[in-house]
Amino acid sequence: MPITDPEKKRIAQAARLVMRICFNCGCRNDINATRCRKCRNPYLRIKNRNLGVKK
Ligand SMILES: [Zn+2]
Numbered sequence: 001m002p003i004t005d006p007e008k009k010r011i012a013q014a015a016r017l018v019m020r021i022c023f024n025c026g027c028r029n030d031i032n033a034t035r036c037r038k039c040r041n042p043y044l045r046i047k048n049r050n051l052g053v054k055k
Helices: 006-017
Strands: 019-022 044-047
Touching: none
Parallel strands: none
Antiparallel strands: 019 044
């Protein structure tokens, strides 16, 4: 079921895809985070993909 409202789709994609993932425990962190919120590990990978963006 496609999302027809482009504004809602943008918000949903930002919430799902723009985040940082901890290498150690795999939990999600804020995009601006420099350390993991759970284990304080500074090694975070960015999860910022553009899936489903079609024009
Ligand atoms: Zn962690």
